[in-house]
Every structure is written in C-alpha cells, then in structure tokens.
Amino acid sequence: MKRICSRVLTALLFLWITAASLLAAQVDSEELFRQANELQGGGDLAAAVQVLGRVPSPSAGGDEEDFVRSRMQIARIKFSMGEFDQAEGAAQEVLRLFPANSEALNFVASVKTEKKPRYVTFLDDCRRFLPHLFKGAGMTLLLMVCIMAISPLGGLLIALGRISHFPPLSACCWFIIWLFRGTPLLLQLFFIYYGLPSLGITLRPFTAAIIGLGLNYSAYLGEIIRGAILSIDHGQMEAAKALGMTYGQAMRRIIIPQTYKRLMPPVANEFIALIKDTALVSTIAMVELMRAADQMFNTYFNVTALILAAVIYLAFTTLFTFIFEKIEYRAGIYEHR
Amino acid sequence: MKRICSRVLTALLFLWITAASLLAAQVDSEELFRQANELQGGGDLAAAVQVLGRVPSPSAGGDEEDFVRSRMQIARIKFSMGEFDQAEGAAQEVLRLFPANSEALNFVASVKTEKKPRYVTFLDDCRRFLPHLFKGAGMTLLLMVCIMAISPLGGLLIALGRISHFPPLSACCWFIIWLFRGTPLLLQLFFIYYGLPSLGITLRPFTAAIIGLGLNYSAYLGEIIRGAILSIDHGQMEAAKALGMTYGQAMRRIIIPQTYKRLMPPVANEFIALIKDTALVSTIAMVELMRAADQMFNTYFNVTALILAAVIYLAFTTLFTFIFEKIEYRAGIYEHR
Amino acid sequence: MSTASAPLLRLEQITKQFKGVTAVDGVSLDVHPGEKLVIIGPSGSGKSTLLRTINFLEVIDEGRIWFEGRETGYVRRHGKPHLERQNVICPVRAEIGMVFQHFHLFPHLTVLGNVMEGPLTVQKKGKDEARETALAMLAKVGLSEKKDVYPATLSGGQKQRVAIARALAMRPKLMLFDEPTSALDPELVGEVFDTIHGLADEGMTMVIVTHHMGFARELADRVIFMEGGRFVVESTPAEFFSERLGNERIRSFLNRLI
Amino acid sequence: MSTASAPLLRLEQITKQFKGVTAVDGVSLDVHPGEKLVIIGPSGSGKSTLLRTINFLEVIDEGRIWFEGRETGYVRRHGKPHLERQNVICPVRAEIGMVFQHFHLFPHLTVLGNVMEGPLTVQKKGKDEARETALAMLAKVGLSEKKDVYPATLSGGQKQRVAIARALAMRPKLMLFDEPTSALDPELVGEVFDTIHGLADEGMTMVIVTHHMGFARELADRVIFMEGGRFVVESTPAEFFSERLGNERIRSFLNRLI
Amino acid sequence: ADGSFKRVKSAGKLVIGLDDSFPPMGFRKEDGTLNGFDIDAAEELGKRLGIKIEWQPTAWDGVIHSLNAKKFDCIWNGMTITDERAKQVAFTKPYIMDGQVAVVRFDEKRFKDLKGLKSVKVGAQKGSSAIKAVEKLPSKPAELKEYEDNPKALLDLESKRIDVVVIDNVTGRDFIAKRPGKFKILPGFISKEPFGVAFRKEDKELLSTVQKTLDAMVKDGTMKKISKKWFAEDITNPKKW
Ligand SMILES: Nc1ncnc2c1ncn2[C@@H]1O[C@H](COP(=O)(O)OP(=O)(O)OP(=O)(O)O)[C@@H](O)[C@H]1O
Ligand SMILES: Nc1ncnc2c1ncn2[C@@H]1O[C@H](COP(=O)(O)OP(=O)(O)OP(=O)(O)O)[C@@H](O)[C@H]1O
Ligand SMILES: [Mg+2]
Numbered sequence A, B: 001m002k003r004i005c006s007r008v009l010t011a012l013l014f015l016w017i018t019a020a021s022l023l024a025a026q027v028d029s030e031e032l033f034r035q036a037n038e039l040q041g042g043g044d045l046a047a048a049v050q051v052l053g054r055v056p057s058p059s060a061g062g063d064e065e066d067f068v069r070s071r072m073q074i075a076r077i078k079f080s081m082g083e084f085d086q087a088e089g090a091a092q093e094v095l096r097l098f099p100a101n102s103e104a105l106n107f108v109a110s111v112k113t114e115k116k117p118r119y120v121t122f123l124d125d126c127r128r129f130l131p132h133l134f135k136g137a138g139m140t141l142l143l144m145v146c147i148m149a150i151s152p153l154g155g156l157l158i159a160l161g162r163i164s165h166f167p168p169l170s171a172c173c174w175f176i177i178w179l180f181r182g183t184p185l186l187l188q189l190f191f192i193y194y195g196l197p198s199l200g201i202t203l204r205p206f207t208a209a210i211i212g213l214g215l216n217y218s219a220y221l222g223e224i225i226r227g228a229i230l231s232i233d234h235g236q237m238e239a240a241k242a243l244g245m246t247y248g249q250a251m252r253r254i255i256i257p258q259t260y261k262r263l264m265p266p267v268a269n270e271f272i273a274l275i276k277d278t279a280l281v282s283t284i285a286m287v288e289l290m291r292a293a294d295q296m297f298n299t300y301f302n303v304t305a306l307i308l309a310a311v312i313y314l315a316f317t318t319l320f321t322f323i324f325e326k327i328e329y330r331a332g333i334y335e336h337r
Numbered sequence C, D: 001m002s003t004a005s006a007p008l009l010r011l012e013q014i015t016k017q018f019k020g021v022t023a024v025d026g027v028s029l030d031v032h033p034g035e036k037l038v039i040i041g042p043s044g045s046g047k048s049t050l051l052r053t054i055n056f057l058e059v060i061d062e063g064r065i066w067f068e069g070r071e072t073g074y075v076r077r078h079g080k081p082h083l084e085r086q087n088v089i090c091p092v093r094a095e096i097g098m099v100f101q102h103f104h105l106f107p108h109l110t111v112l113g114n115v116m117e118g119p120l121t122v123q124k125k126g127k128d129e130a131r132e133t134a135l136a137m138l139a140k141v142g143l144s145e146k147k148d149v150y151p152a153t154l155s156g157g158q159k160q161r162v163a164i165a166r167a168l169a170m171r172p173k174l175m176l177f178d179e180p181t182s183a184l185d186p187e188l189v190g191e192v193f194d195t196i197h198g199l200a201d202e203g204m205t206m207v208i209v210t211h212h213m214g215f216a217r218e219l220a221d222r223v224i225f226m227e228g229g230r231f232v233v234e235s236t237p238a239e240f241f242s243e244r245l246g247n248e249r250i251r252s253f254l255n256r257l258i
Numbered sequence E: 001a002d003g004s005f006k007r008v009k010s011a012g013k014l015v016i017g018l019d020d021s022f023p024p025m026g027f028r029k030e031d032g033t034l035n036g037f038d039i040d041a042a043e044e045l046g047k048r049l050g051i052k053i054e055w056q057p058t059a060w061d062g063v064i065h066s067l068n069a070k071k072f073d074c075i076w077n078g079m080t081i082t083d084e085r086a087k088q089v090a091f092t093k094p095y096i097m098d099g100q101v102a103v104v105r106f107d108e109k110r111f112k113d114l115k116g117l118k119s120v121k122v123g124a125q126k127g128s129s130a131i132k133a134v135e136k137l138p139s140k141p142a143e144l145k146e147y148e149d150n151p152k153a154l155l156d157l158e159s160k161r162i163d164v165v166v167i168d169n170v171t172g173r174d175f176i177a178k179r180p181g182k183f184k185i186l187p188g189f190i191s192k193e194p195f196g197v198a199f200r201k202e203d204k205e206l207l208s209t210v211q212k213t214l215d216a217m218v219k220d221g222t223m224k225k226i227s228k229k230w231f232a233e234d235i236t237n238p239k240k241w
C-alpha cells in the first residue's frame, strides 16, 4: 500500500512540477504581454518595447510562439514610431528562427516599401498589380466585345417588333424594354444567375453575364434604334414604296442603312456606359477589371490598385470613343458636301 | 503520515473519478457526434438521429453545449426528411434551455414558414421587408430628387463652357466630361468618400453621394445639353442677333428655351438610369433601396427582399417615365399644330 | 369608256377623307396611254391626295381603281374597299413612276445607286443590267457625270432630275409628278421642265400636279382645275387659258400666280 | 457722296471671302433715307452675303461701313477690320430690321411673343408698352387675330408677315429683306408682296434681295444686278427692264425666270 | 494620454462602424432595429462607460479606410484579427474565437470531413478571411471562386456550381439555420480566428479603456451570457480556445 502510495505520489509530483514550470513560464510571458499592452495603451511605447524585449528567445529556453509574438509586436511599435531599421531588425529576428513566417515576411516587405521613395513604391505597386489588373481588363474587354456584337442585333429585333402593327409582338417588346430598363442590372444578373437554377437552368457565369448584359443592352438599343427609324423622313419610305418595294425591302435597303449615322452617337454612349456596367458582373463571381482592382485593394489596402483601374477604364473609354467617332464619320460620309 | 497519505489519496481518488467521469462523458459525446456524422454522410439519416438522440440532456447530467449541438443537428436532419413537427420539437428542446438562442429561433421560424402555404409566406415576407425597403426607397428618392435638381444646372454650365470660344474654359469642361464619363461611378464615389480625407476633406456619406452623382450626371447632361443647343437651327441665333440681342440674351431667351423639348427624352433616359445608379452609393455606406434589399437578403437569406426591390424600382421607373412624358408633352406644346 | 382606246388608268368615284376633311370627293378619271394630264388648283384642294391614291400611298375610303384594264389594289368587304397585301400592291406600284416635290432621294446611295435601286431590289435584275439601265436614264436627264456623287452635293434641279431618272429606270407605264418644280429656286425650274418636256415628247403617259403654268400651256393634252376635292373644270389648255372660259375662280387663281 | 441728302448707310469697298471663294468683291454702296433698293442676280452671286455684312452677321475682310454718318462696327488693326464688341454692334443691329428667306420665327413664343421679344429684351421696354407696339405691328401686317397662336400653325405667308412685324416692332431705320418670298408657295407670295409694298409706301428705307421681278418693277427706286460678288448693272427699274439695256447676261437671266 | 477617450467621453458617444448585414454579429431585424452579438456587447460596454453607442452602418469594403478617415471611432463587427489589418489599425485582444468551417450540401455524400475535400470547387466571400483559410485546407482545391457575400456563395453551392463554401462558423451556422435542409457543416475547423475590435492606431487611450472594460465583462460572466444567447455555447472564454 505504502509503495503504491509513494509511487503515485512521485508520479504526481513530477507531473506537478512539469505543469507548474510550464505554467510559470507562460504566466511570465503573459504577464509581460499584459504589461506591454498596458504601457502601449497608455502611450509609453519605449517602455512597452522594453517589456516585450524581456520575452526570452527559444534558445534561452523561452516559448517559440511567445517569442514570435513579442518580436512582431516590437516591430509594429517601432514601425509606428518611424524607426524602420529597428522594426525590420525585430522582424528579421523572427525570420532567423522561422525563415518562411509569412507575417514577418510581409512586415519586412512593408518596411522596405516605407523606406523607398514614393515613385519607386508606385512603380513597384504597378508591377505588382498590373498583371492581375490586365487579366481582369481582358475579361472586361471580352464581355464588351461580345455585347457589342449581340446587342445591336437584339436591339434591332426589339425595335422592329415595337414598331410592328401586330399588337401582341409590339406589346411583348414593350414589356421587355419596360422590364429591363426599369430594374437595376445588378438585380437582373442576380436573378439570371442565382434565380434560374431553381427553374432547373444552371448557367455558367460567363453565359449568365452575356445573357443579362445582352438583354439589358438590347432593350436600351431597341429604344434608340426605334427612335432612329422613326426619325428618318417619312418621304424615304414613301419613295421606296413608290418604287414598288415591300415593307421589308424598304426597311432593309433604305431606312435602316440611313439610321447608322444617327445611331452612332447614342449607341457609342451606351457602349461607353457598357464599359463601366461590366463592373457589375462581379455580383455573379466573375473577375473583371473592377473586381480585380477590388481584390488588390482589399488584399494590400493600397489605393494604387484603384487608381490604376481608373486609368485603364479611361484608356478603354478614350480608345472606344475614338473608334466610334471614326465609325460615325465613315457612316455619315454621304452627308458631307 | 498514514493519515495524511490516506487523506491525500482519498482526495486524489475523488478528483480522479470526477475527472474520469467528465472525460468519459466528453469522449462519449464526441464519439456519438463522430458516429452520427459518419451515418449522415453515408445517407442513413434515421440512424444518425438515433445516435444523436443518445447525447444526454443537462438535467440528465449531460453537457449543455453538446446537448444543444445534438438537438440542432437532429432538427436539421428531421427537417431535410420533411418531418417538420419533429424538427421543430428538437429545436424547442433547445429553446426551453436557452429561450433567446438565435440559432434555434431561426430554425423554428424556418419550420413554421415551411409549413405555411406559399402565398402566406410571401405576404409575411412582404410585411417583414417592406418597411425597411420603403425606408431605403425614401433615401433613393431623396438622392434622385437632389440630383435631378442639381445636375441640369451643372450640365448647362458645362455645356456653355464647352461651346464657349475661350479655350481654357472649353478644355476644362472637356476634361471634366472625359474624366467623369470615362471612369465607373463606383470608382468615383470611392475616391470622393475614401480618398478625399487624405487631402483633409472628410465628407459625410450623403454629401459625398451628392457630389459624386452630381458631377457624374452633370457631365452626362452637359454633353446632352450641348448637343441640343447645337441642334437648334442656326437661323434662330441669327434672327436673335439681327434683332440686336447679345449672345447671352439670345441664349437665355431664344436658344435654351427651345432645347427643353428635345432635351426631355435623353434627359429622362439619364434620370431613369439615375434611379438605378443610386444603387451604387451603397459603396459609401448609404442605405438606399438596393442596400436595404441586400441587407434583408443577407440577414434572412431570402430572395423575396430582392424581388420586392425590383418591383419598387419598376414602380419608380414607370412613375418617372410617365411624369417625364407629361413634361415632354407640355414642353413641346408649341409644336402641335 | 367613251374614248376609243382602252384607258391605262381608270379612277371611279374615288373618295378620301382625313379625320372629317374630305380631301378627294368622288372623283372619276380616265388616263389613256400617251396622254399628258395636268392638274392645277389652290393649296389644299386635294391634288396631291388624288395623285397618291393612284399608287396606293393613300388608302381610299370609297371608289374603284383600274390599271391596264384590270381592277386592282383593293378587295371589297361589306361594300368597303380594303387595301390588298403587298404582293398585289407592289407589282402595280412598280409599273407607276412617281416624282415628289421634295425629291426624296436616298441620301446614303450615290446618284447611280439611287437609280439602280429599283431595278436591283424590286425587279431583281443583275448588277450589270441594272447599272446599264441606270446609266442610260442618267444620260437621258443629262447627269451622267454626277453618277458617283452623293445627293447631298447636288443642286435642287439636279436632285429632281435624279429622282426622275430613278423613276424611269423602272420603265414605268405611267409617271406621276407632284409639284416637281415647286421646291426649286426659280432659276433651276427650267432644267427640270425641259427634262419632263423631253419625256412627254417621247410619248410617256403622265399626270402632273403643278403650280407652274408652263406645264399646262406647253405640254398638257388636258388640264384639270381642282378645288375642294372635286374637278371644277376639265378642258384643253387652249380653252383653259382663253378668256372664254368664264370661270371667275380660275381667273383669280391664275392672276395670283404673278 | 454726290447726292444731296446724307446717306443712311454707306458701304465702301466691302470684300468678303469664304475659304478661297470671294463672295463679295469690293462693293461700294450708298443707301439714302427713304430709298428702296432691289438687288437681283443669279444664285451664288453674293447677294445674301452682302446683305448680311450690313448688320454684321458676316464679318468683312476688307472695307468700311458707315451708318447714319458714323463709321461703325469695326476697329482697324494693322489696316485690317476687326469686329467690335457686342456693346457696339448690338445697338446698330437694333436699328436695322432684317427679314430672312426662311422667316426664323421663334417657335417657342406665340406670334405676339415673337413680335414683343425685341422691344422687351433689347430695348428693355415695359411689358405693356411692348405689347402695344407689337399689336400695332401685327395690325399693320394684318395678323391681329393670330396673335395668340404658335408659329407652327401658320402658313408660310403668315409666317413671313409675322417676321416682318417682328422686325418693324424695333422701329428700324433700315429694313433688309433676303428673298422674303422665295420659300413661299406661289399662291402665298401676293400677301407678303402687298405687305412690303405697303411699307414702301410709308417711306421705309429698304434693301431687298429677291428673285421676284414684281419688287424690281413696282417698288424699286434703284435696281442692282449682281454677279460674281460685284455690281454688274445699277439702274432705275425702267431702264433695267427696257430692252435698251443691251446686257446679254441680264436678258438671259430674266428669261430663265419664266 | 492622447486624449482619445476624453474626446469620446465629452462627445458623450462612441461611434461604431459596422456592416449591418452581418448576422449574427450585427444585423437589422424586421423593424430595422439593430440586433446581434456585437450590438449586445457594445451596448453593455457603453452602459459601463456611461456613454451612448452610435452605430454607423458602413460597407465592409473599405471599412478600414473609413475608420482611418475618422468616419467613426472603431469597428466592432466580428472583425477577424489579421496581420494585414493589424498594420492599419490597432486591435483589442480577441473577444471571440471563431473559426472557418466547410459547408457542403446537405445531401452531400462524397465528403464526410475536411480531409475528404479533394480537388473541389470552393467558394468564399471576397475579402474575408475565409479566402486565407482555403489555403489551409488539407488538399488544394481545384478552383476558388470569390463572392460578394456569403448568401450568394451558398446559393451557388445549392445550385451545384461549387462543392464547398468556406465560411466562418458563427455566420455559417446562422445562414444554415435560415435555409434548413439544404446545407451542413463538415466537422472540424479549418482554422481558428479571433475577433477583435479595431481602433485607429493613435487612439491608444480609447483602446485601453475599452480593453479594460471588456476584460471585466469576461471576468464577471457577462460575455458568456451574451455568447450563450447567440451561439448556445461560450466562445468568449479564452480558456477554451
Ligand atoms: N396625312 C394627312 N392627314 C390629315 N389631313 C391631310 C393629310 N394629307 C392631306 N390632308 C388634308 O387634305 C386636304 C387636301 O390636301 P392635299 O395635300 O391633297 O392638297 P394639295 O392640293 O396637294 O395642296 P398643296 O398645293 O398645298 O400641295 C387638305 O385639307 C389637307 O389638310
Ligand atoms: N458660310 C459660308 N461658308 C462658305 N461659303 C459660303 C458661305 N456663305 C456663302 N458662301 C459662298 O459664297 C458665295 C455667295 O453666296 P451667297 O449666299 O451670298 O449667294 P446668293 O447670291 O445669296 O445666292 P442665292 O440666290 O442662292 O441665295 C457662294 O459661292 C457661296 O457658296
Ligand atoms: Mg400637294
């Protein structure tokens, strides 16, 4: 009985000591952190750094995690005091121990950035963000080109439907225009992408984007095209009819070709707006320019990404405006005297 | 010694048993959860429910949290099997213990909803969401009315600047138009709200929204107004000049009043677009219709909020279209024969 | 009906109303092949409307129309005329050329394109054939050298001559002119007058609505004075301009035209 | 300079070019108070341009302009005329009435509003006074009963008469007419001609550019024939229309006008 | 020392920025009133400090910018403490230990635990710490799709375009309860994540005052009570992390 008892006791004692020593070390570091926080909270940064410096390194028998934590906190405090070299030193201490520690690596990168001149930082940011932004811009461009190909056709159909004398067709086109012009594109995309699956139609994001933007822009262009057709002097239709043309022939050969020139300015406007509306497809988890910029901004908390995105958008707009003006000039060549 | 020893032993023994029993109970629950997951993953839902049912209630000495966890899981499984009453029963067991527990409350609400006919659920949703949506719609309306008051003035100034023969002014207005039409409104709002503070200008969200939307729409209307002014027959300006009017008098009394009628359709279009662009101010933390709907959707995970928002947007669009048509008719009354 | 040759065009009791206004009021008319008819009359008397009913640009309310001896253009339901479908109407229109006061050239096509358009699209001729016809017609109106310019660069007289060539390219059996010279500067009237005169000399059947008394005097077989949608006077030019025709209204009308 | 009374308007060596085309080529002209001048000539001869230089709607390249004995409208820098600022130009324009071929009525104002606009805005008269003047002018052109309608509802002749009333309401010292009847249906020319004739009888000084020989024949003190930006013939109407004036060009021009 | 608490005290109110559509931490009830764990905790704190709490709704995008632009005094909205953020703002000590979990369709039979997630399509809310957690999955996913918000990711999961949504535990459970029978959470945490309250770096006095009060609220069991109300368990107790 006694032997058993003493054995148990010895074992317990050993356990106890180990536990106690562990607890002691922990309590010690915790206490240091508490003090440092207190000091830091009270504004005495230098003292806080000193207290944190007392957390022992693992080689001196200290706890690894506590050490990392303390050195990173020192680094942050030094950084906030503008002492970048010391801040980097503290982070480097961590890196000597854990060369792959991402926190410390990020931190060192930040310090390096802070020490560089502004324009170098900016160029670095550009190098960092532009590849990703260009990828997003590529998607923006692809979407634009697709919609620019689809929506004039859709718009023409809607316009012809609207001016047709067959009431059900005309009413149906009116409804499409009313619905798609009357609700935010954001909501439309949402219903097409997230709503249709409950009807058994599951679209890929790109398809959904094309359908949503396509219908929306067809509705807008439909109204514009209708206006342009109605604005063509009625005499043109009469002259075509007097020659013996059918309604369809007159439309195809005489009326619609004359709308091109007056269509260009408002259509160009719509397409310029489209450049920016493509930003909305991020709702359905597509990565285009705006989203890419947003990702960079959220990841790096760096406004440069947004500025670069704005510049790319401006470049797109300017380029397309230029192209559209050229087309408008060509389309109206017959009006020049 | 023996007495001390035996006392220590007794104490230890008691501790041991307590600890062991505690440990046993814990391991037991964990094991049950593990088994249940295994069964559920394999599709044997009934068996999973049975296993989970073995987790003891706190009154039977079980752990509170494990009990809650198991009952909620039972509820979920029963629900998926369509046994709503039993699912609700399981959740109610939790509520007896924690009457304010949000998870169980949500669950019970869901079950109740599931048991009701569809249209009742829809009406309930309406009652739930509409007050908040209306509040958002009020803000949307306020923004719209402000921008509709500001942007025609801004647009007129920009248009007059653009057609002025003083190159710096004209170039400056060109730049404003280029910049604001060339970048997404989203980015503009972002810079105005988050970027300007770094230049020492901190704006309230509403102010920032008005400035951003106002500049944007002034730029757009500027181009439209410029087009309308240039489209007025040059003879009108000549006739006014021949009477002895100055440029300013001719503009104010003769040219600009004649633009009203042709301005209405494109301006109405812009304002209809504005209804939906107000949705973008949610970026800068304003709660308008879109944001309110999104909040409801995010909070209740319920698409009805978005459908209702679409309906409100449609109502707005329809109403404003109607108003604009009336105004257009009045503005062009002099052209009717 | 009473004349020897069969009429190319016959209108019988044509009536056309616009919201209460009776623009054409029960007019009957025969036009024989080779005949040149000039219609004059004050503004609003229904001259244009009558001309337009001939090729169905206006849908009549009452009456019948024969072209080349066949009644055409309308089916009668409950005694009322209803316009036929395009497949009936268009071939008849293709046989009737029309020239408008304001030309209505197709601005997006060159002069040659304008003249080729009918043969190409309506008659489905080949490009080369259409081109040949078009060039011949442009030569006839004296505008061969303008074939590749766009209408916007032409003077009013030139535009109207292109419009005439465009109508002629369809080789019509009947030509309708609705005030072909009233939109022209006084100086430019002559060239268009000469062109139409040339056509008349070639034997083209034509109905001309005009304010230009030259047409009535020098080219008409028959002059009709219209007022209030009716034919008030129908006579030879000689009779019409002689003072013997004791119609007060016509005299004052003629005097007002300077 | 050689006449007894001082000229109301004097043009000296006016030249105006458009990208290489010399529209007006060194023209000098005196207009004396009460004089009625008619300018005729083929299209493109520079008649409109000359008329428009008189009230500075065209900026001249060379020459000088006097109005009421004072040189006006231009300052000379390096020997070249430069248009003065509005505060100098506008008061002169207010003294000169102008009537355009296409009327250019203000479509958004009623007939009365059109006629009141000048007195109200330019002369800063009170509403009542402007209204009175306007009503008097409308009475003069015989359109009192149309005062509250919009121009879109008027016929061409009525529009031109309102345009005349609008110019008269400024009580101008000189009236300029640029083809006041060429945009009118032949039937409607008479009413405008009568109105202008009435004005002439009242002694208004006027310069009329026209294709309508009635003006030259019945109302002119002096007829000027213009061609290629220059005055080719300047004579009395009697001389001008008599065959004695052995100018081949004028004879063919007159013949072409039917 | 920097006068930041005095400033708040004399203003009589602490302005807190939050994304008010973040259940169960902070969200709008049907009547539009704010509700949630953070709301309960902050209101309690306000009571103890004797100041009013003013809630300033903000968009989560750019929330840190707004804080540094002085649109409000702090962010108290289930904000995960990360290194990136810690560079921009000063955090309190963690007051909740949350974790990232994997949500799958309820009838999912392919995966029973995190280890089973092999070459799957993963969805997560953009800009959230769930994106980081995806890297910590036992095996690399085939594709990561980022969504504007969690409900959209869950809807996409429901329509089978993706296989898993990584989401933080407290939010995920809340959403799952609102659409019962559709989703389930795979057992185990992908990563653990503490929530903290964020202040501007210069507002040290304010931070330490709030920290002290929070510590007291943990000590006297107030935080535990709020936690049980919202999560049925106590996730505010550092001893359990
Ligand atoms: N599309 C229409 N709608 C309504 N009324 C019309 C229409 N076309 C013509 N009218 C009316 O019909 C009547 C006859 O018009 P029409 O144009 O045939 O006269 P016209 O003799 O050609 O006159 P003008 O010499 O001015 O061309 C007029 O009173 C006119 O107002
Ligand atoms: N704004 C302008 N720009 C360029 N060329 C012009 C302009 N105005 C007139 N011209 C040219 O100047 C010349 C004279 O034109 P103007 O209009 O004065 O002639 P006009 O005698 O009035 O002819 P019409 O009888 O056709 O009115 C023409 O060759 C014309 O092409
Ligand atoms: Mg007519």
Ligand SMILES: [Mg+2]
Pocket (backbone or CB within 6 Å): D047, D048, D049, D179
């Ligand atoms: Mg002229």
